[in-house]
Amino acid sequence: MKFKRLALIGxxxxxxxxxxxxxxxxxxxxxxxxxASLATRQRALNLQVIDRACDSIAQAVEGADLVxxxxxxxATDACLQALRTTLxxxxxxxDVGSTxxxxxxAARATLGERLPCFVPAHPIAGKEVAxxxxxxxxxxxxxxxxxxxxxxxxxGHVQLAREVWERVGSTVFELSPEAHDATFAAVSHLPHMxxxxxINALLAQPHGHAMMQMGGPGFRDFSRIxxxxxxxxxxxxxxxxxxxxxxxxxxxxxxxxxxxxxxSQDAAALEQLxxxxxxxxxxxxxxxxxxxxxxx
Amino acid sequence: MKFKRLALIGxxxxxxxxxxxxxxxxxxxxxxxxxASLATRQRALNLQVIDRACDSIAQAVEGADLVxxxxxxxATDACLQALRTTLxxxxxxxDVGSTxxxxxxAARATLGERLPCFVPAHPIAGKEVAxxxxxxxxxxxxxxxxxxxxxxxxxGHVQLAREVWERVGSTVFELSPEAHDATFAAVSHLPHMxxxxxINALLAQPHGHAMMQMGGPGFRDFSRIxxxxxxxxxxxxxxxxxxxxxxxxxxxxxxxxxxxxxxSQDAAALEQLxxxxxxxxxxxxxxxxxxxxxxx
Numbered sequence: 001m002k003f004k005r006l007a008l009i010g011x012x013x014x015x016x017x018x019x020x021x022x023x024x025x026x027x028x029x030x031x032x033x034x035x036a037s038l039a040t041r042q043r044a045l046n047l048q049v050i051d052r053a054c055d056s057i058a059q060a061v062e063g064a065d066l067v068x069x070x071x072x073x074x075a076t077d078a079c080l081q082a083l084r085t086t087l088x089x090x091x092x093x094x095d096v097g098s099t100x101x102x103x104x105x106a107a108r109a110t111l112g113e114r115l116p117c118f119v120p121a122h123p124i125a126g127k128e129v130a131x132x133x134x135x136x137x138x139x140x141x142x143x144x145x146x147x148x149x150x151x152x153x154x155x156g157h158v159q160l161a162r163e164v165w166e167r168v169g170s171t172v173f174e175l176s177p178e179a180h181d182a183t184f185a186a187v188s189h190l191p192h193m194x195x196x197x198x199i200n201a202l203l204a205q206p207h208g209h210a211m212m213q214m215g216g217p218g219f220r221d222f223s224r225i226x227x228x229x230x231x232x233x234x235x236x237x238x239x240x241x242x243x244x245x246x247x248x249x250x251x252x253x254x255x256x257x258x259x260x261x262x263x264s265q266d267a268a269a270l271e272q273l274x275x276x277x278x279x280x281x282x283x284x285x286x287x288x289x290x291x292x293x294x295x296x
Numbered sequence: 297m298k299f300k301r302l303a304l305i306g307x308x309x310x311x312x313x314x315x316x317x318x319x320x321x322x323x324x325x326x327x328x329x330x331x332a333s334l335a336t337r338q339r340a341l342n343l344q345v346i347d348r349a350c351d352s353i354a355q356a357v358e359g360a361d362l363v364x365x366x367x368x369x370x371a372t373d374a375c376l377q378a379l380r381t382t383l384x385x386x387x388x389x390x391d392v393g394s395t396x397x398x399x400x401x402a403a404r405a406t407l408g409e410r411l412p413c414f415v416p417a418h419p420i421a422g423k424e425v426a427x428x429x430x431x432x433x434x435x436x437x438x439x440x441x442x443x444x445x446x447x448x449x450x451x452g453h454v455q456l457a458r459e460v461w462e463r464v465g466s467t468v469f470e471l472s473p474e475a476h477d478a479t480f481a482a483v484s485h486l487p488h489m490x491x492x493x494x495i496n497a498l499l500a501q502p503h504g505h506a507m508m509q510m511g512g513p514g515f516r517d518f519s520r521i522x523x524x525x526x527x528x529x530x531x532x533x534x535x536x537x538x539x540x541x542x543x544x545x546x547x548x549x550x551x552x553x554x555x556x557x558x559x560s561q562d563a564a565a566l567e568q569l570x571x572x573x574x575x576x577x578x579x580x581x582x583x584x585x586x587x588x589x590x591x592x
Contacts, residue, residue, distance in 0.1 A: 118469070122512070187511040194494060199573035200572060211483055214440065215438065215580070216483075216582070222520070225514045226576075227577040230570040258533075265537070280522075284516075
């Protein structure tokens with residue numbers, strides 16, 4: 001697998017890491033890049049993540065056989081409109097958005113006869129720091145990537161997309177856009193919301209800041225995702241509104257069960273509720289690796 | 297600092313790690329041990345965590361100048377009663393419990409003229425796996441330990457306790473028992489409750505197990521503490537009931553703010569709430585070390 005030209009739309013952590021990984025694998029000959037910010041484009045060039053900085057999306061995409069859209073999800077619509085004019089009918093177009101229903105709707109509304117080029121993708125990777133400076137070729141290694149192809153998507157493109165993500169180190173799964181959004185509301189969007197709320201609850205208390213300083217390794221790991229990029233998570237939570245709110249209701253019910261057991265000093269009920277969570281979590285593994293083997 | 301004999305009451309992860317660290321530092325000559333389970337006593341002996349397994353708490357404590365009580369918090373009361381008969385008036389007695397108000401009340405009710413020996417301690421360390429097999433001399437390194445001395449505690453003993461915990465690698469803080477329990481309800485007990493509830497909310501859904509398999513590194517870190525030992529956390533949550541429920545109310549209010557912003561598609565309000573959490577969490581450091589330097 002060797003692409004003639006990768007067009008990177010959005011030169012941030014996710015896109016930059018993809019470009020670096022594809023280069024390292026020898027899978028791309030040239031990388032063109034566009035970012036809304038001129039300074040970011042220049043940094044991507046200086047860091048040799050891209051070979052050529054372009055002044056427009058249309059220009060970056062022209063002649064590319066692989067296009068990766070790696071922008072905050074709310075910018076997807078505008079980017080798709082901008083790139084359709086020069087997108088080759090043979091190009092493989094992917095995004096990396098954390099929500100899929102909205103991206104698919106935007107693609108249907110915008111891409112027209114280029115819709116079969118598009119394979120929506122969501123690599124489950126990231127860091128709590130954003131920006132091209134933190135991009136690294138290893139970001140997608142030992143990570144899951146979810147593809148949510150449409151009925152219209154070219155079958156060959158789905159297979160090619162699978163190979164691309166495997167090449168940068170991911171294990172690839174396929175889900176419908178709807179199943180994807182419900183699943184990630186539960187295992188990603190809700191946990192982020194809870195971590196944000198836990199920090200805000202501390203800050204709302206008179207001694208909250210001093211209390212926070214006493215946190216240990218449990219607090220560190222639990223709250224790590226609360227440091228995530230505000231604009232990215234604002235978009236994700238708004239775009240996946242219905243599923244996120246549904247998961248929040250499930251969560252509140254589970255929290256109420258614990259509160260009731262604590263309030264009534266029902267040791268047996270409380271232990272049973274904790275045991276259920278503890279057994280399920282202890283059995284969980286990231287990509288079949290135990291936590292200990294995956295401290296990256 | 298060299299103790300003639302350390303008596304370890306409770307040969308689990310916390311106690312075992314303390315004994316190993318004190319040995320490694322050359323701070324104890326002999327370690328006697330008691331555990332309610334004969335098999336655990338035997339394992340502690342085989343693993344050379346203790347030198348001598350005792351059949352009773354009174355026997356283990358006899359002649360010891362350092363006594364560490366490392367049992368689930370609800371067992372504290374019974375252990376204090378058992379050890380007071382043979383506790384030397386010069387011995388330093390400490391516990392490692394995650395709640396302090398209840399331990400102090402039990403000590404006041406039980407220890408009588410030995411109360412000045414007692415320095416309640418809470419090392420903020422642990423693993424999501426329990427048991428003497430997981431004990432390690434490094435467990436308390438680069439961790440915080442909170443001491444909550446009473447007005448009756450011998451001043452020399454507080455100083456000695458401080459030196460002991462610094463010797464095994466901790467940074468030592470002093471708080472009142474009340475401030476301790478409020479603080480750890482916020483930064484430890486509530487996060488555990490939220491992690492338990494998040495897993496239980498998943499398990500309550502038809503596809504919950506399959507959804508959980510899709511979790512990435514964010515889910516891994518956020519939910520790690522959900523695998524904690526059920527009996528330990530049942531006791532902590534029940535013992536610190538009032539503070540835990542108060543923190544849960546603070547949390548629910550903060551979660552409701554996020555839900556309202558999502559429900560009303562109020563992007564500005566949502567971003568502001570996330571930003572507040574993100575900035576505070578990004579600035580947080582465990583013992584002055586950045587997250588990246590502390591991936592232990």
